[in-house]
Amino acid sequence: MVGGAVVVAVLEKFGLTIGQLCFVLGAVCLASAVWIFRVLPTNPLRDFLSILFRAVYRLEVNGRENIAKAGPNAIIAINHVSFLGGSSRS
Numbered sequence: 001m002v003g004g005a006v007v008v009a010v011l012e013k014f015g016l017t018i019g020q021l022c023f024v025l026g027a028v029c030l031a032s033a034v035w036i037f038r039v040l041p042t043n044p045l046r047d048f049l050s051i052l053f054r055a056v057y058r059l060e061v062n063g064r065e066n067i068a069k070a071g072p073n074a075i076i077a078i079n080h081v082s083f084l085g086g087s088s089r090s
Helices: 002-013 018-039 044-057 064-070
Strands: none
Touching: 002 018
C-alpha cells in the first residue's frame, strides 16, 4: 500500500492527470491479473464457477468418495430441498 502510494505520488509529480493516472493503474492491474492467472496451478474459470455455485445456489456435494465403491453402474441421485414443496404444516 505504501509502495503504491509512493508510485502514485511520483506519477502525479511528473504531471499525469487523474485520467492518465487511472489508465496507468488499470493497465498495471490488468497486467498483474494476467500474470497471476498464468502462474496459478488451478483453472480460474472452474474456481469462479465453484465460488458462484457455493455463494448463490448453496450447492453442496456429499459422498463423492463413495462413487468409486459403487462400481461402474453408480446411480447419482440429486436431493433438492425446496421451500415450495408440498409439505404444509399448520
